[in-house]
Every structure is written in structure tokens, then in C-alpha cells.
Amino acid sequence: MSRFTLRIWQVMLGGALAVLLLGQISPVNAIYAINIDVMVFLFGMFVVGEALSRSGYLDMLARRLFRHARTPGELVILVLFCFGILSALLMNDTLAIIGTPLVLGLAARSRLPAKMLLLALAFAITTGSVASPIGNPQNLLVAVNSGMTAPFVTFASSLLLPTVISLAATWLVLFFFYRKELGVPLAGETGPATAPDPALTRIVQCSLAILVGLALANIIASLFTGAIVIPLPLIGVAAALPVLVFSSRRVAVLRSIDWCTLVFFAAMFVLMAAVWETGFFQSVAGTAGVTSVPAILATSVVISQFISNVPFVALFSPLILQAGGGTARLMALAAGSTIAGNLTILGAASNVIIIQQAESRGETLTFFEFAKIGVPLTLLQVGIYAVCLGVL
Template identity: 55%
Template sequence: MLPALNLPLIILAAVFVLIAVRQIGSIRFHIWQAMLMGALVVLFTGQIEPGIAWAAINMDVMLFLFGMFVVGQGLEESGYLAHISYKYFRRARSRDTLLLMILFGIGIASAFLMNDSLAIVGTPVVLLLSKKHGMSAKLLLLALAFAVTIGSVMSPIGNPQNLLIALNGGIQNPFLTFLRYLLLPTLLNLYLTFLLLKKFFPDDFHEAELRHSQEPIRNHELAVLSRLSLRIVLLLVLAKIVTAPLGLGIEFRLTHIALTASLPILVGSSRRWRILRNIDWHTLVFFAAMFVLMESVWRTGFFQSLIKQSGVNVATTEMILAISVVLSQLISNV
């Protein structure tokens, strides 16, 4: 006998439908608004207590995202991102090379700067490249999406789900562990993506030479601070990789990397309030609301009962992989 449906599950289903259709009548909804409404409904209907809802929000994830969003916003707003993008992409002499550089450059960068941040700051970069070189914006935006999704897999700070696994999985040296098992598959899939995009967008690949133009830095003070923040991220990641196997007793959480990196911008920039206003608060609201809604759903025991009654051993590698692939299409992968 299947477990009975209840209100949190109905609310979750309604949220999924709203996210899919995005519109009721003339009213359009963003994904974060749909998730927030779901969280508020389970709160106001008493399906989850406020204290439990607050505890369900993973502050490590929230603070990490906040810190990385600050760094990303500083890089974008100062013009430093466009500047270093020019210095990187100017080496591309053909469209093949440009696409490979987008996939591998942004893919590898997303492993250390969080794919949400790279998606936000990378969008204007690839749109600029599309305009300059007469390439399909759809092609380059898809390349960006594939790059940040695939590239972020190989690092514990590449995406929120990896961060949760690294924080709660008891992995002693998450950077080395992730790279050991996921570096080669990630690089292989990035190259396969290149072949796939070439197949579906053949008209964008011809022999005309690319012409690059330099993008000026818009705010030199903020650019200096953003560059410092970027270096802090890389330095602390390297420090965590080196110190973990040495057993020095030095412990700093992944969250500390992001928050420390954001300090030069938050403390030193005269534009700190503008940056704080412009970071992606909607994504932060989405994650907070999702934690609350999913905790409410989990506490119904529906999925636990369903798994128990199925008699399937979900602890095997094959089942974990299959269930993760299927359910992540329906429920947030976080």
C-alpha cells in the first residue's frame, strides 16, 4: 500500500507545476517566487514549525553563495572580468578555438568560483563575444550553460550540491578527492560537448578570422579589490588542498573561503552598498525557501515509506546514480 499524499507533497507538486508553466493568467512568476510561495504556504499552514524551518536552512551553503556572489559582482561591475576575458579570449583565432576556450576556460573556472557566479558574470561576456564575432548567441549561451554545469562537477565548491556533500560527507580532503575521481570525466565531457555543439550549429563555424577588441576597466579601485578577492579564493583553495593531508590541525571550512574572499570588496570598496544591492538575492531566496519546503516534505515520511515498501536497496552505487538522475529532474539537485 502506497503512503498517503499530504499537504506538503501537494504544495511541492504545485510549485513544480508553477515553475514549469511560469504563468497564471496574465501574472508571470519567477522560479524563486514559486519556491518562496511554497515555503510560505507550508509555514503558514503549520506543516513545519518556524524553528525547524530556520534550522533547515543550510547556512554554510547560504553564506558560501553570498560570498561568491559578492566576488562575482565585483568582478563584473568593475569591468575586470571583461578585461581578463579579453586577455584570455584574444588567443582564439578561429571559432573552434573560441568555443573550446569558453567550454574549458569557464568550465574550469566554475570549479573554483561556483557555477552560479560564473553563469551570472559569464552571460554578458559570451553575449559580447557573440556580437563581436557574429556567432549565434544561442550557441555561446548553451556553451556557457554546459561549461558551468559540467566544469563545476570536479570541485567541492563548484556547485551547491557538491558543497553539501563536501560539508556533510566527512571527506578529509574534498578537493583532492573530487579531482581524483572527477577531473578526467569532466574534461572528457567538456570535449564531447564541443563536438555536440559543432554538430548542431554547423553554420557558425567558418574560416573568417576573429577580431578582438579590448574592454576597458570601468572602476580601477573595485578592479584591484576584485582581483585581490579572486587571488584569495585561489590561495585558500590551494592552502586547503596542501594542509589537509599534512594533518596540521588547521581547519577552515569551505564557507570561510568565500566569506574571506568577499571581505576586500565589502570592507574596502566605496561601492559596497551598490554591490550588495546587485548580487543575486533571488537565488539566495530560492535556496532558503527550497530548504524549508523540502524539509517539510521530508518530514512527511512519504519518500522514506515509499522506498521501504519498494524493497529496493537504495544504498548501492547503481541505485544512487539512477535515483539521483531521475529525481534531480523533478526535485532540485541540491
């Protein structure tokens, strides 16, 4: 008898259908619960990511970026810090879409465990995004709700140092669990480089230029105005347009993008809205205490596993502001709700994107495989951020 395995998007879709059938949320409220901005942004990034992979340009970038690594340990360090830095500028979900096929190709060519590099990617883009107000949606929400006048300066001055230390700690944790694999010489690359498609390469280079340009425009605008002037959906659509308009392979790209992940997110929004309407987690968050930075860190990590970090921050940030605010508390909220993604797969949307992308390419990470390394890593990182925020 063949083994039947449910994928994560199927589980989430089943949960959303269950709350609809049980009447825990009305069909109208379910439709309104789906965040169209997120869906449009992800769709645009999936188009760019698929075109990058098909063009062969992504393979070329990976070879150039990681060719200087002489050992598996150096390769993991490069993955951690390159993607960690980029996630602070391009948003972690974007890097999850682009980075998954890149590290899978890297693992195949270097004959390294794909799971190890997938974990390195997931932890890198989650941890690296802590240090920037545009690294992830919950950080942006903290910056906007608190009315920070210089969000990039505030985040960097409070969170850059612990984030760099946390990336280094991530390497140590991965080395502990994969010391056998990291203790051998790096195998030479196997197989020829993917033959690039010149026409599609030029188009995806244009898409990347638009993506980076709009991200830089947001950074500059936030430095002078404190606001993000270009919304995420517009960035996603603008980056995808060159592929959709000018590429002769647009139909193949559209057929191959990760539609299952889009289904997952739509279902997740419905399920989280149903949970939200119970009022249970609001009461838990309200009684957890907003005066203590350790309590904020711990509460953020735990509750973000159940209602996702963005709705948690939407609930918790007004409580902190009502209690007097304070940079340390707000930064603890941003850090805790973000590194919650390192605890379990469901702690961050970027984790789900990575696993869905990996499954479509024949690889995966189970909940236990992720948590086995993610739990000790998260506990270590909570301690790092607590110390650097001056609470211990």
C-alpha cells in the first residue's frame, strides 16, 4: 500500500475549509480576511523567481557568488551572511522565493545535504530581516504604528549588532548538528552550468533592476520622511511586468509558478481570522505584560506560532504604545515576532515558501527536522537579543 502524505498547503486548506463548514467564520468575512496586498506581491515575486530559474541567470549568479568557498563551512557562512544582509533590504519573502532554487542547485553541484542549505537559507533570511524596518511586514508595522521618525537608524542602532551575532550563532548551531558534513573538503561542482537563455536573461535582469531600484527608493524615502512610499503590491507587479509583457515564455512561467503556496496563504488568512475572532489570543497577549522586555520577547515568539507574527504585532504594538512605548520594548517586539520564524516552520511565511518551493523540486523539510535545530537556535537568539537590549 502506498504511503499518503499531506503537504503543508493541503493541511492549511483543510483547516480553512473546516472553519468555514463549522460556521466559525462567514464566507464574506473569509473573503475579506485574505490579504490581497500580500497575495499580489507574492504572485509577482513568484513570476520573477520562476523566470530567474528558467533563464539560467540564477545558476550563473550562484556560481559567481559562492565560487570562493573552499570548505562546506565557508559555503554555509556565505549563505548565512549574504542572504541575511539581502533580506534586510529586499524583504525575507522575496529572498525565500529567489533563494530556494539557488541553494538547491548549490547543494546538488557541491554534493552537500539539501536540508542543511535549506535550513541555512531559512534561518538567514529570518534572522537578517530583524535589523531593518523593511526586512519583513511585522517590522514595517512596528515602524509605522509607532511613528518612528528615522526607522532605519532606530532599527540599526538597536538590532544590527545582535543580528550579526545571531547570524554567527546560527552557523555554530548548524555546525553542531552538521559537523560531520561540514568537516569534509568541499566537493568540486558536478555537471555543466545551465545554458542561459539570452533573451529571458535580459528580461529578468530588468526585473531585478526594478526590484532593487524600488527597494532603494523606499529606503531613501524612509530615511527622509519616515514612511514607505511604494507599496509592496506595486513592487511585485512592477518587477513581474517585464516577464509577463516581453517574454515569449510567459505562459510556461505562469504555469510553473508555485500556485500551491498562494493557496496556502489564502487559506492561512482565513484560518487565522477564524482564530482571531475567538478572542483567545487577544486575552493572552493582553495579560502577558508589556512592561518587561523579556516578557515581550517570550510572548512574541510563542504566540506568533499560532496566529502568525503580523496579526500578533498588529494586536500587541498598540498595547506597548499605551504602556508608554519605549525603543527597547518596540525593538523587542520586532525581534521576538521575527525570530519566532526560527522556532517552527509555521513561525514565518518565508519558511512555508521555502518548503513549498523545495517540495516542487523534490526536496522537503519536516516539522521535526526544522524544530530540532530551530528550537535551540531560537532560545539562543532570544538570549542574544535580550542581552543586547540591556535586560539581563
